[in-house]
Amino acid sequence: MGRFGDRWGRPGSPPDSSGTAPGSVGLSVFAVTTSSSARSQASQRGRQPASRRGSRYLCSPKLPICGDRFSLAKEDLLKSRSFWFDARNRPASCGAWSRFNGDYPVSLRAARSLSLSEEYPVAQAGRIASVFSLPRPIESYDFPDKGNINRHTYLISAGPDGRKREYLLQRINQQVFTRPWSVMASMLASIQAQQECLARGELREGEEWETITLIPTQKGTPYLEITDRRGYSCWRLMVKIPETRTFKSLSEIRDENERLRIAEQAGSGLALYGSFTAGIDVCALENPLPGYRDTRLYYNQLLSVLAGNRTVESASQYLPEDPLVRQSTEQHFLIHLPDGEYKRRTSDPALVPFIELARRQEDFAMTLLREMESGKIRKQAIHGDTKLDNFLFSIRSGRVRALVDLDTIMPHTWLVDWGDMVRSLANVAGEKESNLSRVGVDLKIYEAVARGFLRSARDVRREEIARMVDAVQIIALELGIRFLADYLRGDSYFKLGPADSPDLNKTRAMVQLTLFQKLVEATEKTSACINSISREVRECAS
Numbered sequence: 001m002g003r004f005g006d007r008w009g010r011p012g013s014p015p016d017s018s019g020t021a022p023g024s025v026g027l028s029v030f031a032v033t034t035s036s037s038a039r040s041q042a043s044q045r046g047r048q049p050a051s052r053r054g055s056r057y058l059c060s061p062k063l064p065i066c067g068d069r070f071s072l073a074k075e076d077l078l079k080s081r082s083f084w085f086d087a088r089n090r091p092a093s094c095g096a097w098s099r100f101n102g103d104y105p106v107s108l109r110a111a112r113s114l115s116l117s118e119e120y121p122v123a124q125a126g127r128i129a130s131v132f133s134l135p136r137p138i139e140s141y142d143f144p145d146k147g148n149i150n151r152h153t154y155l156i157s158a159g160p161d162g163r164k165r166e167y168l169l170q171r172i173n174q175q176v177f178t179r180p181w182s183v184m185a186s187m188l189a190s191i192q193a194q195q196e197c198l199a200r201g202e203l204r205e206g207e208e209w210e211t212i213t214l215i216p217t218q219k220g221t222p223y224l225e226i227t228d229r230r231g232y233s234c235w236r237l238m239v240k241i242p243e244t245r246t247f248k249s250l251s252e253i254r255d256e257n258e259r260l261r262i263a264e265q266a267g268s269g270l271a272l273y274g275s276f277t278a279g280i281d282v283c284a285l286e287n288p289l290p291g292y293r294d295t296r297l298y299y300n301q302l303l304s305v306l307a308g309n310r311t312v313e314s315a316s317q318y319l320p321e322d323p324l325v326r327q328s329t330e331q332h333f334l335i336h337l338p339d340g341e342y343k344r345r346t347s348d349p350a351l352v353p354f355i356e357l358a359r360r361q362e363d364f365a366m367t368l369l370r371e372m373e374s375g376k377i378r379k380q381a382i383h384g385d386t387k388l389d390n391f392l393f394s395i396r397s398g399r400v401r402a403l404v405d406l407d408t409i410m411p412h413t414w415l416v417d418w419g420d421m422v423r424s425l426a427n428v429a430g431e432k433e434s435n436l437s438r439v440g441v442d443l444k445i446y447e448a449v450a451r452g453f454l455r456s457a458r459d460v461r462r463e464e465i466a467r468m469v470d471a472v473q474i475i476a477l478e479l480g481i482r483f484l485a486d487y488l489r490g491d492s493y494f495k496l497g498p499a500d501s502p503d504l505n506k507t508r509a510m511v512q513l514t515l516f517q518k519l520v521e522a523t524e525k526t527s528a529c530i531n532s533i534s535r536e537v538r539e540c541a542s
């Protein structure tokens, strides 16, 4: 197959600020405009608009951009009336502004110059976005703020000049979420529940909230399922909630007061989200990740690995009964290491005290599950991934405005969302800290999140409030157990990257289990904090 670069000369190096591409060979694809004003200016001047000069993108009004562009014949490209620029950014002979007949092309542009392997998916995203109900023209971009799960997330800009809006196009990561349609069903239920609460005017003074808005396809479906020669993929397009920002971590915020304010706002956001989605019927919800947040299952994995199980038969007493959960998780009940390495890891003197701690705390770790099963605390639709970077904050008011990333909605108690959030925000050290003496609890952050949460929460029970302190401890313990089991069996779940230390999961386990110990040491203070805030909130309400 003749690759585009081979036949036409490889695209040159990225243009420098003067708009030239030094050292490039042959014809390179650089720029195309899509806006009508830019087009008319360009045709008046007979060249491409200055603002576009030097950007590198391929555009075609007629070509299926997603097609294998590397195998397109020159004639097809000519027919397509694409606009081409040579390496010095002069219009090349095969395209001209004056030949533009008014079609709106789908185009792609990169904030930085993309490599060919990066450019292809961005081009594909442009074509996929055009299947949704969007005004033209449509442009697709790389989205540098994408998360760690849905790695195929693209920024889409659509609409005529002056009325352009931004959207995010995401492909659901099927390696993680094997049943994307079920993820979408829960996402739709969550969006609907939030919209109904907003329509009922449930926001109080000083609060802001916005839900994700999904853009339907032109056929009217809420998301797009594609089955082609590459297999199945599931795409959704949502409005990029404007004028908001996220934080990867509180440590990004230098000013302490601002840090505490954002922590409080995040707490408030969690309460608003939880209150607005509390009415979702959990019977209709599937856990998108079978076994996720099942403390019993995580403990059984650890115990099975410590018992030395290497086959499904020998581990059978530890395996879950549900066939779907069992099929998705059974590998994690088994050892995947040579015997010598398994023995070295299980008898590591640095780790043995943590293994003993984990065994001792088994009963405590089950507290939330037990009380949920007995009905003392409620089973509701929870968010499932309440990390800071999933909260959007208004850049105008500084208030929390949305909780996004609705992929892990599942039936559980809101206490696990609360616990996971506080566990991650109040840990003063990073999750990969090798110096355990640095791991500790930031009580001011803890208090700020609790204040934000309890002041905004609409309907939380006394029995649930009574478990808020335990929940943070349990989630730190549970995560520690997950890392520990994974390290001992051979890193089958939290896979290691080429740059990761072979001991990374051991370090992560020790950090979370140390955090658990520090949280237990702080129980008196954290209980006093929760009690005093909830008393204050009750007094204000009465």
Ligand SMILES: Nc1ncnc2c1ncn2[C@@H]1O[C@H](COP(=O)(O)OP(=O)(O)O)[C@@H](O)[C@H]1O
Binding pocket: 145, 146, 147, 148, 149, 150, 151, 153, 168, 212, 213, 238, 239, 240, 241, 242, 244, 246, 389, 390, 392, 404, 405, 406, 407
């Ligand atoms: N509707 C939205 N509006 C604005 N920003 C969003 C929206 N959805 C996601 N984002 C941003 O994109 C990031 C990644 O999206 P997310 O759905 O969280 O992907 P992942 O599951 O990979 O973490 C979020 O952390 C947030 O910054």
Ligand SMILES: [Mg+2]
Binding pocket: 147, 148, 389, 390, 405
């Ligand atoms: Mg996310």
